[in-house]
């Protein structure tokens with residue numbers, strides 16, 4: 001029997017963040033995919049052996065959980081270059097999109113095929129049998145609608161196959177993914193766990209644990225505000241909104257295109273322009289350094305105002321809140337704007353994470369803590385029943 005491997009995966013609308021095993025491996029890929037009608041043109045042997053597989057994810061996916069089966073996709077960076085790439089759209093439900101599953105399976109397969117995992121998984125011919133214990137999450141809104149139940153059971157109930165086509169290093173390999181256990185956590189709750197507990201679920205932040213706090217997670221397409229009281233997420237008070245930074249990034253991209261005639265590849269390029277350390281808010285136009293500050297300022301301030309209105313609304317309904325943390329990539333992008341608004345308006349006690357990795361990997365880290373703890377407890381139970389059986393026999 002092959003062993004089970006821990007996987008903690010945050011399928012963000014913008015990018016997938018994943019941690020594996022003893023946190024010995026992590027993956028971050030953009031949540032972009034493109035259908036491929038024909039096989040990718042054959043590439044040279046060197047390219048196949050030496051390039052980074054993550055830059056050439058080209059796969060065929062088979063799973064009863066998918067609406068469309070046996071479709072060939074380019075995923076991540078490779079898809080960005082395609083002219084019919086799909087990034088998830090506003091109003092879509094993560095739990096109901098094939099894209100969520102394709103990215104999830106691709107991520108798992110990319111862990112499973114690594115040589116380092118040879119000892120854990122059985123491999124016959126070119127097929128790897130991979131067993132995972134998965135911790136993942138859905139936005140509060142979808143969990144409140146009960147969508148986590150169906151999502152979990154379709155993952156659990158079958159084997160999902162990823163076949164690597166023209167992918168560096170892994171061409172021709174197939175991975176059969178099976179889940180021993182799947183836990184679907186609500187995103188807001190996970191953020192709280194990550195703030196107050198370490199990897200063994202020991203409390204690391206005594207100061208915070210009994211406070212009434214808000215966590216506003218600004219993602220690519222959605223914003224979740226979790227209300228925490230008595231160490232629990234208040235389900236009735238928590239709110240999810242169909243608003244993130246993607247739309248604004250897209251608007252910035254579009255305006256740069258019409259105003260300066262410069263075509264940026266993706267939203268990621270926009271993020272780079274507005275967050276880079278040197279020469280922030282500038283682009284090159286026909287070789288001349290050009291400011292786009294007017295465009296970015298106007299669009300991002302507008303979004304920050306909307307986000308601030310949500311905060312104000314929730315704070316009014318939870319007047320005894322002590323602090324609100326802003327997390328997610330959106331918090332990085334909007335930090336300065338939100339701080340400025342807060343200074344001139346209500347002056348709430350708000351905070352951000354300095355380290356972008358902490359802010360953006362918040363959910364993946366939380367799922368990792370929760371699923372590892374779950375696994376440890378399960379292992380103990382198994383050991384306990386085995387000793388029980390032995391003592392009955394003897």
Ligand SMILES: Nc1ncnc2c1ncn2[C@@H]1O[C@H](COP(=O)(O)OP(=O)(O)OP(=O)(O)O)[C@@H](O)[C@H]1O
Pocket residue numbers: 011012013014015016218219220221222223244245246249267268271275327328329330332333356360
């Ligand atoms: N290092 C970074 N600095 C600033 N912004 C970033 C950074 N990385 C990503 N972003 C931007 O922040 C936005 C949200 O990123 P994040 O990873 O939090 O979203 P997500 O979790 O994938 O989406 P969602 O929470 O809606 O599912 C994205 O549009 C992204 O472009």
Ligand SMILES: [Mg+2]
Pocket residue numbers: 012013217218219220328363
């Ligand atoms: Mg997110």
